[in-house]
Amino acid sequence: MRTLISMLFFFSISWVSAQEGIKIVSDYPGGNILVHEITKDTVRVSPDLSETNGEWFYWNFKITGIQGKTITFKFDSFKWEQIFSKFGPAYSINNDNTWKWYGEQGVGKKSFTYSFTEQDTTAYFSMAFPYTEKDLNKFLSGLRYRESILMDTLCISPEDRAIEKLIIKPGVGEPSYKVLITARHHACETMASYELEGIVQSILNERGLDYLRNNVEFMIIPFMDKDGVENGEQGKNRDPRDHNRDYSGDPIHNSTATLRNIIPEWSQGKLKIALDLHCPLLKGEHSEYIFLVGSPFPKTEKNQLQFTKLLEENTIGELSFYKKYFLSFGVRWNVANSYSKGDSFTAWAAKLPDVSLSTSLEFPYANVSGTMISKDGAREFGKAIAYSIKDYLLLLEKNALNSSGQKEKKDKKN
Ligand SMILES: [Zn+2]
Incomplete structure (x- = not known):
């Protein structure tokens, strides 16, 4: 009976965590994102251009509520094609320091998809490796x-x-x-x-x-x-x-x-x-x-x-x-x-x-x-x-020595 209760408890905990909603934040050093929409498996975001004249491409966000989910990230409201590098976005799973490039495969012009495992609780994505x-x-x-x-x-x-x-x-x-x-x-x-x-x-x-x-x-x-x-x-x-x-x-x-x-x-x-x-x-x-x-x-x-x-x-x-x-x-x-x-x-x-x-x-x-x-x-x-x-x-020193050497010779001549 005890085992049954603990099994039921385990399943209910798993269910709660699997249902945890997707959350995106940028409230940490170097963070930057505008979130437009979050659905079950898609998020729509774009770079935050506050303080900026025109468009630029820096973005960097943290996402939670991702365990076991396949999520598509869309930057479709951003007009410019400078949004991912040739090697896609950079990402770091379950921490903010093991950064990798996504790679050329599977990145659209303005979107990419990532399949998270059951162990993935937090992920960071950015246009390059952050540095603060x-x-x-x-x-x-x-x-x-x-x-x-x-x-x-x-x-x-x-x-x-x-x-x-x-x-x-x-x-x-x-x-x-x-x-x-x-x-x-x-x-x-x-x-x-x-x-x-x-x-x-x-x-x-x-x-x-x-x-x-x-x-x-x-x-x-x-x-x-x-x-x-x-x-x-x-x-x-x-x-x-x-x-x-x-x-x-x-x-x-x-x-x-x-x-x-x-x-x-x-x-x-x-x-x-x-x-x-x-x-x-x-x-x-x-x-x-x-x-x-x-x-x-x-x-x-x-x-x-x-x-x-x-x-x-x-x-x-x-x-x-x-x-x-x-x-x-x-x-x-x-x-x-x-x-x-x-x-x-x-x-x-x-x-x-x-x-x-x-x-x-x-x-x-x-x-x-x-x-x-x-x-x-x-x-x-x-x-x-x-x-x-x-x-x-x-090289500068050599040139300087040459010129002062020449000067010496000239002085001697004189
Ligand atoms: Zn510059």
């Missing part, structure tokens, strides 16, 4: 030689969050050079953060990068639009102008205002490289390879081309980089009209008196020349960037 402050902290706390990073604050965001500023200095003596690296001027561009992890990790750990550890001071701002990152906003085309159009006239964002203010003094004549990490569109002909965005200034462009050569040589991981994809100024979207709301970070940095290389680098969300991006693949590419920074500075 929580991920940065996890990365930093697990890092070998993390004591070499000075954790500082650039400024406090309008919503009262600390905007991280990481400083890595040579262990002994004064640096010969300084390098400034920024990311997430556009909050949605999450994959750039994995690339940044690879850069930081390589500066601290790579055997072949002693030169950087001995000679270079880095300032790294992982989240220029910190509130946007945590709130799950697009950030790109933020109204009235986004963080990467806030580098001329009076700044309207406090992170850009602070950076513009402190960098000339921090440089002390040593800031040689200013690198800004971005992601392009989600998919399409010109958004599925890694490329540098050409400067309108000929001298800067020449130095960018030098850097792309080094980066091509140093890229030996699973993701490829080809210098032929360099996006010259005047081509496609890289035209004066795209910067009508204000100067970009790189336009501003290129005008700083000591900077030699000012560039932004576009790293895709999912597909690099046919290869699916993994977190480790992105970090591996970050390593190639770190080696290229070293090679670029060595």
Whole structure:
């Protein structure tokens, strides 16, 4: 009898859980979704475009009440075809960190279907692998030689969050050079953060990068639009102008205002490289390879081309980089009209008196020349960037030595 009662109890519990309704939320860091309709096996959603001018494609939600169900996710109210990558959406089942790509099979232009098992209680779906402050902290706390990073604050965001500023200095003596690296001027561009992890990790750990550890001071701002990152906003085309159009006239964002203010003094004549990490569109002909965005200034462009050569040589991981994809100024979207709301970070940095290389680098969300991006693949590419920074500075040093050597000879002659 006792067994019968407990069996009945078990079945009633199972029935209740199987009948649990589908629930979708985005009330966590990086979450973004508008829910239009939920039925037994279909949900209709679209990206939340608050604060954004026009359409963009960042979305990231959590769904529960899914056990044993096959659910179709429809984004049919969204007009643009930028909604899934070539490899579909990204997802993580029963937690928010084991992210995978859905894959090319079974993804429609604006919908996909997922069959959950009886063990699946919670799932996260997003257009790419998310990355917020929580991920940065996890990365930093697990890092070998993390004591070499000075954790500082650039400024406090309008919503009262600390905007991280990481400083890595040579262990002994004064640096010969300084390098400034920024990311997430556009909050949605999450994959750039994995690339940044690879850069930081390589500066601290790579055997072949002693030169950087001995000679270079880095300032790294992982989240220029910190509130946007945590709130799950697009950030790109933020109204009235986004963080990467806030580098001329009076700044309207406090992170850009602070950076513009402190960098000339921090440089002390040593800031040689200013690198800004971005992601392009989600998919399409010109958004599925890694490329540098050409400067309108000929001298800067020449130095960018030098850097792309080094980066091509140093890229030996699973993701490829080809210098032929360099996006010259005047081509496609890289035209004066795209910067009508204000100067970009790189336009501003290129005008700083000591900077030699000012560039932004576009790293895709999912597909690099046919290869699916993994977190480790992105970090591996970050390593190639770190080696290229070293090679670029060595080249600068060599050129500087050559010119001072020539000067010496000339002086002797005289
Ligand atoms: Zn961007």
